[in-house]
Amino acid sequence: MERELHPLDIISQQIGSAPLKQWLECSDRVAVISHMNADGDAVGSLLSWYHLLQHRPQLLLPNGCPPNFGWMPAADKIVNGDADRARCEKALAEADTIVCVDFNTLSRIDFLAPALSASKGRKVLLDHHNDVQTDAFDIVVSLPHLSSACELVYWTMRLLWGEDAIDRDTARCLYTGICTDTGSFSYSSEQPSVYEAAAALVGHDIDAAGIHNHINDTFSESRLRFYGFVLSHRLRVFPESRFAYIYVTLEDQRRFGITPADMEGLVSYTMVMKQISVGALVREESARIRVSLRSKHDVDVNRIAHTYFNGGGHTKASGGHTTVSLQETLELLESVFIHC
Ligand SMILES: [Mn+2]
Structure with a gap:
């Protein structure tokens, strides 16, 4: 696989002059949303923002957090669209910034797509899939060669806030997403940056072996x-x-x-x-x-x-x-x- 520019450089270019850090940090009306049938990358990239931002954002998933990721810190804060559609729609309508993680087209959030489209809030996409529906978002940060949305979110946080702003819970969430989207580093992990991100996250005193157990040892x-x-x-x-x-x-x-x-x-x-x-x-x-x-x-x-x-x-x-x-x-x- 071809070596790409470092993610920090690409993300910096794609954010451009938009004051993304200010938007997220200075408002208590931030919503974060990810896709239907969430996986570890969706849940991890969603929850990481809850731990990073002082004003806790609203966390939205069209059909909630799957039970096997219920152990993740702050998973109980996620609003499940199936159970409380009105609350999700209200959060989207009232948000001044909406962070969309780990999906590329509005169809991936299913019945919440109209509320997202109609919202006056700025829509910021942080994603690693091909074929982004660019006209649906105000800012598109799209790096399809990256392992996971969690890796992308890690580099974005590192760029805008620095490594010290990432606490243990943030790191646990991001590491979980990287592991699930790479089958614990067995695929989608050809770029050196994924190991750089993982090394930095492990450095935040997360229990990496425990996270692997949570992800993999789930059979009845x-x-x-x-x-x-x-x-x-x-x-x-x-x-x-x-x-x-x-x-x-x-x-x-x-x-x-x-x-x-x-x-x-x-x-x-x-x-x-x-x-x-x-x-x-x-x-x-x-x-x-x-x-x-x-x-x-x-x-x-x-x-x-x-x-x-x-x-x-x-x-x-x-x-x-x-x-x-x-x-x-x-x-x-x-x-x-x-x-x-
Ligand atoms: Mn993903």
């Missing part, structure tokens, strides 16, 4: 037994084609009491085999069949998801669905990856 016994079952009985491997997939029936999910969230990460088990380049997870839902695709090398699963499975995503991680039967979906998957 039934979830682990379910993984054991599907790896024994629902895994098909095609070494010649360097392809493997796992399928899960509705009955399997009922038997082990499994939710869709419990299958998060299951597809990556197909990829731990040395000879496998492309992996898939096919899971039956009541109305459709979901397909998740992963690729290690140069197979573009974004294109395949788009062409065959009504979906899309990234080159190496994408997903989609079919509306045919599970059996027909498996046949389609095999015809795409095995007989080509």
Whole structure:
């Protein structure tokens, strides 16, 4: 990967002459918002502002903080749009600055998008995705080559406030987001700046090992037994084609009491085999069949998801669905990856 300018330089250029620090520091009407179905990067980049700013900002998530990130400091301060839509809309309407973290288009905040658009507040985007909807924001700080929104927020805080302003809770939140978006530094971590940021954050006396445990060691016994079952009985491997997939029936999910969230990460088990380049997870839902695709090398699963499975995503991680039967979906998957 090409070496980029240092994030501090790019962020400084993108902020330009806007008095961002003043806007955030001098007002008690700041709102921070992140995307629907928040992950560790969304929650971490949201909460970090609560710890940094003296006037505590309003923290908004369209459908709240997922329970597995409830341990993060100040997670209880997040307003859940599903539970209290009016309060989220009021916070957006009254804010004079709205910080938008870890999303690139208004569709990612779902039913809160109209309230954000209508707000008279300045909209500041801090994000690391491609294809930003630039006309929706007043200031766009967009560095798609960065590991995570949390890394971007770290460099922004460092630029405007300096390292000493970052306390332990801020550092814990930012480190959590970097770890979740990089699979604990196993992908999206090609740029040296991510290690610089991580080293500085660890320097704030955070319990890095404890954070890794919080992120990774979250299984219930039934979830682990379910993984054991599907790896024994629902895994098909095609070494010649360097392809493997796992399928899960509705009955399997009922038997082990499994939710869709419990299958998060299951597809990556197909990829731990040395000879496998492309992996898939096919899971039956009541109305459709979901397909998740992963690729290690140069197979573009974004294109395949788009062409065959009504979906899309990234080159190496994408997903989609079919509306045919599970059996027909498996046949389609095999015809795409095995007989080509
Ligand atoms: Mn992210």
